[in-house]
Amino acid sequence: MTTNRLKHNASLKLSAFITFNVVAFCCLIPFPIQAQDNAIFPSAEPSDAFLYQLKGALVKVTNATKTGGHGYGTGVAIDKDHVVTNCHVLQNSSGISASHWGEAFAPVALQADWKHDICILRFEWANFTPVAIGDSESLQYEQPVISISMPSDSPAPYVALGKVKALYEMDDAHVIRASAEFAIGASGSPVFDYSGNLIAISTVKSPGHRAYFYNMPAKWVKALLLTPEVKLNAPHELPFWDAPDQQRPFFMRVVLPYQNAKWAELEAVVQEWLIKEPDSVEALFYAGVAEQNLGDLSKANSYYQQVLKLHPQHSATLIQLGLMANNAGKTEEVARTHVALKAMSSELDEEFTEALKPATTQQSAVTQ
Incomplete structure (x- = not known):
C-alpha cells in the first residue's frame, strides 16, 4: 500500500496544528456511515x-x-x-x-x-x-x-x-x-x-x-x-x-536522543522507563537500540527478542536485528529478514534495503 504524505515544513518545537482554510462539503443523511467490508490487513487501498x-x-x-x-x-x-x-x-x-x-x-x-x-x-x-x-x-x-x-x-x-x-x-x-x-x-x-x-x-x-x-x-x-x-x-x-520535558511520557522523551544518536542519554531515559513499565514493548525496543549502538550486542539482542515475543510484527525490531546480522556477515539471517519484512509490506523491505546501504551511499542519495 502506498502511503500518501502531505509535505510541509516541520516545526522545530513540539507543536499542535490548529489552522486551515474554510472547507465545506455535503453529506445529507444523518445516520452512521456504513463500514466497508475489509479484512484487518487489506491489501487494497480504500475506494x-x-x-x-x-x-x-x-x-x-x-x-x-x-x-x-x-x-x-x-x-x-x-x-x-x-x-x-x-x-x-x-x-x-x-x-x-x-x-x-x-x-x-x-x-x-x-x-x-x-x-x-x-x-x-x-x-x-x-x-x-x-x-x-x-x-x-x-x-x-x-x-x-x-x-x-x-x-x-x-x-x-x-x-x-x-x-x-x-x-x-x-x-x-x-x-x-x-x-x-x-x-x-x-x-x-x-x-x-x-x-x-x-x-x-x-x-x-x-x-x-x-x-x-x-x-x-x-x-x-x-x-x-x-x-x-x-x-x-x-x-x-x-x-x-505540553508539559515540561521531564514530565512528559517516556515515549515522547526518547524521540530526540534516538533521532540525534545520543545513545547514553537514550539508555538513561529507557532504563527509567523500564523501571516503571518493565513490559513496555517500545521501552524494550529503545533499550535494544541503545545497547546496540553502545556496543553490547548480546544485551541488545535480548531486548529485541523480548519485543518480538510480545509483538512479532514489530518491524523496527526486525530491521535492527537484520542490520546486526548484516554487520556480523550472517547473510542467511539477512535474507530471512527480507522475507519476513516483504511478507508484511514491500515498503518495509525497501526500508530495510535502504538501511543496509553504507552511510556514505545514503548521504549521497539524500543530497542528489
Whole structure:
C-alpha cells in the first residue's frame, strides 16, 4: 500500500496544528456511515466512494480567541449533535463554531478531557452525519489506517494512508503513533481503520523534520461521553504533551536522543522507563537500540527478542536485528529478514534495503 504524505515544513518545537482554510462539503443523511467490508490487513487501498463517505463526517472548528485572533481545527461527528476535536483548538475562546457544508453551528455545551486533549462539543439541530467509534485497543502493529484532515493549504479534505507504528500504554489505553502525517489545521482530525471506524484523534507531532505523529485513542472518546457536561468557557489545564520535558511520557522523551544518536542519554531515559513499565514493548525496543549502538550486542539482542515475543510484527525490531546480522556477515539471517519484512509490506523491505546501504551511499542519495 502506498502511503500518501502531505509535505510541509516541520516545526522545530513540539507543536499542535490548529489552522486551515474554510472547507465545506455535503453529506445529507444523518445516520452512521456504513463500514466497508475489509479484512484487518487489506491489501487494497480504500475506494474513493468509501473515503467520500468518511469525509462527510468532518467539520471545520473555528475558535475566536479572547485576544481577537482566530484558531482553527478539524472535528469529526460521532452522532448528529456531537463533534470530537482537540481541546487545544478551543483554548482561550470567546466564541466557537463548527462549519459543515457552508452552514455554521454554535455549540451549547462541552465535555472536556483536557489532560488527554479530547473535547466533545454538543450542538442543537446540527444533524451531522456521524461515524462509528471503533476499538482502539485491538489495533496491531503495521495495521493500515486512514487519516482525513482539513489542512490550511488544501481546498478539500486531505487523505493520508498510513500504518500503526507504535502503541504506547498510557492511562489504561494506548496512544497511537502512525505513519499517516498531518499538518496545520489537522488538530482534532479523525483516524479510521479500514472498516471506517473512528479509532483515534490526530493531536500532536514530535519536534524535528523526522516527526512522529501521535493520535489519541478512541477509548478516551468513549470514556469522555460518560462524563458530565461543562460550560464552554470552563477553566482548562494543559495537555500531557505540553508539559515540561521531564514530565512528559517516556515515549515522547526518547524521540530526540534516538533521532540525534545520543545513545547514553537514550539508555538513561529507557532504563527509567523500564523501571516503571518493565513490559513496555517500545521501552524494550529503545533499550535494544541503545545497547546496540553502545556496543553490547548480546544485551541488545535480548531486548529485541523480548519485543518480538510480545509483538512479532514489530518491524523496527526486525530491521535492527537484520542490520546486526548484516554487520556480523550472517547473510542467511539477512535474507530471512527480507522475507519476513516483504511478507508484511514491500515498503518495509525497501526500508530495510535502504538501511543496509553504507552511510556514505545514503548521504549521497539524500543530497542528489
